[in-house]
Amino acid sequence: MLGPVILAASRSDRLRRLVSAAPVTKPVVDRFIPGESVDEIVPIVRDLTDQGLELTMDVVGEDITTPAQAEAARDAYLELIDRLKPLDLGTRAEMSVKLSMFGQALDGGHELAAANVRPVVEAAAGIGTTVTLDAEDHTTLDSMFAIHEELRQDFPQTGCVIQAYLFRTEEDARRLAASGSRVRLVKGAYKEPAEVAYQQRHEIDKAYVRVLRTLMEGGGYPMIGSHDPRLISIAQELARTAGRKLDEYEFQMLYGIRGDEHLRLAAEGHRMRVYTAYGTDWYGYFMRRLAEKPANLRFFARSMVGK
Ligand code: FAD
Numbered sequence: 392m393l394g395p396v397i398l399a400a401s402r403s404d405r406l407r408r409l410v411s412a413a414p415v416t417k418p419v420v421d422r423f424i425p426g427e428s429v430d431e432i433v434p435i436v437r438d439l440t441d442q443g444l445e446l447t448m449d450v451v452g453e454d455i456t457t458p459a460q461a462e463a464a465r466d467a468y469l470e471l472i473d474r475l476k477p478l479d480l481g482t483r484a485e486m487s488v489k490l491s492m493f494g495q496a497l498d499g500g501h502e503l504a505a506a507n508v509r510p511v512v513e514a515a516a517g518i519g520t521t522v523t524l525d526a527e528d529h530t531t532l533d534s535m536f537a538i539h540e541e542l543r544q545d546f547p548q549t550g551c552v553i554q555a556y557l558f559r560t561e562e563d564a565r566r567l568a569a570s571g572s573r574v575r576l577v578k579g580a581y582k583e584p585a586e587v588a589y590q591q592r593h594e595i596d597k598a599y600v601r602v603l604r605t606l607m608e609g610g611g612y613p614m615i616g617s618h619d620p621r622l623i624s625i626a627q628e629l630a631r632t633a634g635r636k637l638d639e640y641e642f643q644m645l646y647g648i649r650g651d652e653h654l655r656l657a658a659e660g661h662r663m664r665v666y667t668a669y670g671t672d673w674y675g676y677f678m679r680r681l682a683e684k685p686a687n688l689r690f691f692a693r694s695m696v697g698k
Pocket of ligand 1: 524525526527552554575577578579580581616617618619620643644645648649665666679680681683684687
């Protein structure tokens, strides 16, 4: 069970320094995080949208420690939005944000994160697109859902993420489906205790299907965030049964994972959105990708020893 060990390491500052400084890390990291700056990412946005894909953009970073860092995160998104404006992509390029990067874990963090994320949502609306609030560990979710609800009063298209592995999610899904939200459903990427989350893969998959049925039958816009081929075909079946047309739900996958499948689904007429992360503070995001698939870790370890 390597996954939980890697997830624990994803919160270690010592390892963060060691891994981030290793020169051999970069080519491996590039597979999941294809740029460090806005200059590097804009051509990638153009390339992916030219291939018929849609995007959700993540400026990587989380667990910041000062209000100044939270403001810098806000400004990084504002710069990105400004640079996307001339491309005129509308909702073909939306934003994903982690509220921990906007100050949620600091003193007075709920208010700080709410205040920092609002200008990003406003700026996104200004270029005809929208923002989705990512789901982080379970202790942050009440605050995230409250900020989501507040933002939706002025920007109803603001989305949020729910995680199938959490026991609470079926109830969250019913509430969000009833209010007509845009909701991304994922399995969940954090190390969660057995008191709050399913631990077995088959239990998580079954919960995913139950929650997805609720979203498909509800009044919102389901966003299926998964690379799992079984869940993708179940999602197509549930969408058909619920009478949803192709533009009434979408698939989402991470940049660097199952790229052929992105193109296959788009070619079939599905809306396929690629979660594209960039930036310099990539450690936490990268470690979660390693934890999801131990084969990635072997590849990474080989590159660390120069093989
Ligand atoms: P899995 O059963 O893990 O994977 C299915 C198959 O996909 C694997 O067999 C493998 O072939 C491939 N695959 C999956 N992951 C990898 C990988 N890292 N490297 C290589 N191949 C892989 N989690 C959160 O907790 N909060 C979020 O806000 C969040 N947002 C997300 C947004 C999107 C668009 C996506 C796709 C995922 C997001 N996640 C988020 C991560 C999610 O919770 C899962 O950890 C991740 O998607 C792996 O689960 P899976 O559904 O792909 O199924």
